[in-house]
Amino acid sequence: MRRTRSLTMVDIAKHSGVAVSTVSYALSGKRPVSAETRERIQQAMEELGFRPHEPARALRSRFSRAISLFFPTARDELQIESHIILSGALEATSEFDYSLLVSTATHDPSGIVATLETGRADGVILMEVRMADERVDKLRADGHPFSLIGRCEDNEGISYVDFDFEDAVRTAVHHLYELGHRHVVLLNRAPSIGGVDYGPTVRSQAAFQSALKELSLAGDHLLCGTSGAQYIEVLRFLERAPTCTAAVTLSVTYAPLLAALRDLGRRVPEDFSVVAIIASQIADLVTPPLTTIDMPAYEMGRLGAEILIRRLTDDELPPSQLLLRGPLQVRSSRPPPRRSRS
Amino acid sequence: MRRTRSLTMVDIAKHSGVAVSTVSYALSGKRPVSAETRERIQQAMEELGFRPHEPARALRSRFSRAISLFFPTARDELQIESHIILSGALEATSEFDYSLLVSTATHDPSGIVATLETGRADGVILMEVRMADERVDKLRADGHPFSLIGRCEDNEGISYVDFDFEDAVRTAVHHLYELGHRHVVLLNRAPSIGGVDYGPTVRSQAAFQSALKELSLAGDHLLCGTSGAQYIEVLRFLERAPTCTAAVTLSVTYAPLLAALRDLGRRVPEDFSVVAIIASQIADLVTPPLTTIDMPAYEMGRLGAEILIRRLTDDELPPSQLLLRGPLQVRSSRPPPRRSRS
DNA sequence: CGGCGCTATCGAAACGTTTCGACTGGAACA
DNA sequence: TGTTCCAGTCGAAACGTTTCGATAGCGCCG
Numbered sequence: 014m015r016r017t018r019s020l021t022m023v024d025i026a027k028h029s030g031v032a033v034s035t036v037s038y039a040l041s042g043k044r045p046v047s048a049e050t051r052e053r054i055q056q057a058m059e060e061l062g063f064r065p066h067e068p069a070r071a072l073r074s075r076f077s078r079a080i081s082l083f084f085p086t087a088r089d090e091l092q093i094e095s096h097i098i099l100s101g102a103l104e105a106t107s108e109f110d111y112s113l114l115v116s117t118a119t120h121d122p123s124g125i126v127a128t129l130e131t132g133r134a135d136g137v138i139l140m141e142v143r144m145a146d147e148r149v150d151k152l153r154a155d156g157h158p159f160s161l162i163g164r165c166e167d168n169e170g171i172s173y174v175d176f177d178f179e180d181a182v183r184t185a186v187h188h189l190y191e192l193g194h195r196h197v198v199l200l201n202r203a204p205s206i207g208g209v210d211y212g213p214t215v216r217s218q219a220a221f222q223s224a225l226k227e228l229s230l231a232g233d234h235l236l237c238g239t240s241g242a243q244y245i246e247v248l249r250f251l252e253r254a255p256t257c258t259a260a261v262t263l264s265v266t267y268a269p270l271l272a273a274l275r276d277l278g279r280r281v282p283e284d285f286s287v288v289a290i291i292a293s294q295i296a297d298l299v300t301p302p303l304t305t306i307d308m309p310a311y312e313m314g315r316l317g318a319e320i321l322i323r324r325l326t327d328d329e330l331p332p333s334q335l336l337l338r339g340p341l342q343v344r345s346s347r348p349p350p351r352r353s354r355s
Numbered sequence: 356m357r358r359t360r361s362l363t364m365v366d367i368a369k370h371s372g373v374a375v376s377t378v379s380y381a382l383s384g385k386r387p388v389s390a391e392t393r394e395r396i397q398q399a400m401e402e403l404g405f406r407p408h409e410p411a412r413a414l415r416s417r418f419s420r421a422i423s424l425f426f427p428t429a430r431d432e433l434q435i436e437s438h439i440i441l442s443g444a445l446e447a448t449s450e451f452d453y454s455l456l457v458s459t460a461t462h463d464p465s466g467i468v469a470t471l472e473t474g475r476a477d478g479v480i481l482m483e484v485r486m487a488d489e490r491v492d493k494l495r496a497d498g499h500p501f502s503l504i505g506r507c508e509d510n511e512g513i514s515y516v517d518f519d520f521e522d523a524v525r526t527a528v529h530h531l532y533e534l535g536h537r538h539v540v541l542l543n544r545a546p547s548i549g550g551v552d553y554g555p556t557v558r559s560q561a562a563f564q565s566a567l568k569e570l571s572l573a574g575d576h577l578l579c580g581t582s583g584a585q586y587i588e589v590l591r592f593l594e595r596a597p598t599c600t601a602a603v604t605l606s607v608t609y610a611p612l613l614a615a616l617r618d619l620g621r622r623v624p625e626d627f628s629v630v631a632i633i634a635s636q637i638a639d640l641v642t643p644p645l646t647t648i649d650m651p652a653y654e655m656g657r658l659g660a661e662i663l664i665r666r667l668t669d670d671e672l673p674p675s676q677l678l679l680r681g682p683l684q685v686r687s688s689r690p691p692p693r694r695s696r697s
Numbered sequence: 698c699g700g701c702g703c704t705a706t707c708g709a710a711a712c713g714t715t716t717c718g719a720c721t722g723g724a725a726c727a
Numbered sequence: 728t729g730t731t732c733c734a735g736t737c738g739a740a741a742c743g744t745t746t747c748g749a750t751a752g753c754g755c756c757g
Contacts, residue, residue, distance in 0.1 A: 033713090033715095034716075034737065035737075038735090041715080050736085065473065066714070068475075068713085070714055072408070072713080074742085086442050086446060091639075096442075103426060116445075127406055132743095268640040268642065275642050275643060295433070365743080374708070376745080383745080385745085386706090389704080412745075413744090415745045701756080701757105702756105704751105704753085705753105707749085708747105711747095712743105714742085716742105718739095719737085720736080722734100724734105
């Protein structure tokens with residue numbers, strides 16, 4: 014079966030009595046082809062079941078019509094948001110009739126540049142972007158097309174989609190303040206994810222500190238992985254800080270928190286309130302239903318791919334910079350328990 | 356910058372004073388090249404920063420060195436296992452120095468065949484396989500290389516990696532039986548995922564029924580999505596069946612169950628035991644810690660890609676059929692509460 | 698010392714597209 | 728009636744590899 018030489022445009026051309034170039038033009042529309050001829054060609058293609066050979070196209074035209082998403086892969090720690098972003102990117106990519114290549118993200122830029130320079134992809138999407146990111150510097154310096162899920166400190170000329178973590182944290186803290194909480198903890202992602210300079214971590218912390226100051230609140234900041242052991246740390250903290258009645262959690266850091274609270278016999282939301290900054294698809298799985306600020310991960314993936322592809326197809330297009338916000342959905346946050354103030 | 360004509364083997368050949376074909380052979384090793392010449396070529400390549408052009412390679416050699424994973428995409432319902440599987444496949448793919456293309460899974464086979472016939476990928480991985488799956492039939496009929504995450508009814512000549520859901524369900528039910536439970540419910544995935552004929556669903560149900568019979572247990576079978584509304588159904592069931600003290604859950608169906616139990620004031624595990632058949636990465640996020648049977652999703656993805664690529668590189672290799680089992684990890688399952696038997 | 702079999706190399710022909718320049722025949726214009 | 732223009736088509740030259748057949752040089756055997 015498979016060893017039958019596959020059909021080429023030459024076959025289609027012969028079968029419909031035109032030149033190969035005419036077949037090509039009929040397919041691409043880059044030059045006019047009479048309705049009658051196009052019809053004949055189309056019919057021949059369907060009859061014979063022709064599919065243009067992609068590598069040949071790519072070789073000649075210098076465009077692969079593919080983009081590559083550099084994906085942070087980790088065997089054990091689940092980066093759920095990244096996965097949802099990937100789904101979104103996949104949707105957009107296939108809508109634009111592009112292919113999506115997924116590559117393993119590395120810290121250094123050489124693999125990324127290789128993907129571009131070998132002609133495997135026309136552009137790349139980067140995730141887990143740091144405030145200062147050498148991958149970005151390199152791509153920018155070389156003039157390669159790319160877009161970011163996330164953003165750097167300096168985003169001059171760069172296309173990105175990011176979630177406004179600063180706004181989210183501010184909103185969360187204000188919400189808790191208004192409920193009456195006076196001591197709040199921020200569970201931020203550990204540097205094992207994205208590194209020390211990881212944008213969301215840095216920005217969340219800054220926004221947290223400034224909100225505390227503004228509202229004259231007591232607050233603590235915990236860096237927190239999701240591995241089982243990490244929950245001990247949270248537990249210790251809660252024991253040490255009995256006045257702390259609420260938390261803002263980023264991504265899946267809600268998990269060790271809920272585990273620790275349960276082991277301390279503190280109920281959510283009666284004894285402790287949580288605002289989780291997290292994608293809705295994950296929040297839906299959590300019991301009790303948490304108050305959340307929805308991080309629209311799917312949309313971010315969609316847009317990240319879209320703004321990249323648009324720029325690929327239109328040289329003139331200026332970079333898009335999108336900063337998304339998520340709604341606060343109040344579910345199980347409550348005023349703090351009345352304490353015996355004696 | 357980017358408009359500088361990129362380097363080709365011709366440049367390398369000139370620069371090191373050999374023929375283009377020699378450069379190619381030095382790179383591929385398909386014919387002997389003297390150590391000295393190879394050295395010179397290598398040096399030239401590094402000096403100039405040469406990267407072979409992938410589409411050209413693919414065009415001439417008829418191999419893209421890419422595989423495509425057909426990924427079931429859904430905006431709202433999170434198919435977490437699929438994502439973990441993808442990660443695993445990515446790891447294996449990059450280890451073998453292949454590229455991973457991700458495409459949106461469709462019910463009909465034409466898109467899959469297109470990916471192969473346009474030369475974008477050398478083989479494909481299919482997920483969410485049904486007992487009778489027309490995609491599989493088509494690929495097999497056409498003699499295309501592929502592997503399955505999952506399996507069909509008839510797997511003659513097919514490479515697959517599957518999880519042994521039958522064993523897992525049997526193990527789970529026996530575990531609960533031994534703890535003393537006498538009425539158990541199986542929360543199976545709704546047909547919105549994978550369709551009516553979805554392998555894991557069908558096999559789990561069959562194994563459940565046979566375990567019930569074997570142990571003379573009362574049992575119920577619920578098809579259960581993860582959307583918020585679905586939890587009502589679970590709640591209704593629990594109210595209707597007060598003697599039911601334990602559940603076996605597949606994938607994320609634990610979520611509506613935990614929510615319903617909480618709203619009924621029934622504690623896990625004191626009042627109700629759960630055995631979740633689920634990937635450990637997800638189980639780690641759940642409070643209370645559930646007794647699980649670990650579905651090794653990452654490993655499945657790894658192996659699925661590996662057995663496909665191995666067959667691609669070695670025509671003689673017979674298909675691999677792997678059926679994985681997961682360990683039972685007892686965490687929060689308990690004997691049923693003593694009921695007033697009056 | 699003629700011939701054989703290696704190893705290492707070369708040149709040229711693919712692979713299946715896209716794209717460029719050139720060429721038609723007829724419509725539109727003066 | 729001649730010129731200009733345009734839609735539609737053709738042929739051929741790329742694109743950057745891989746691969747095939749040929750050959751040069753060399754050691755070795757008989």
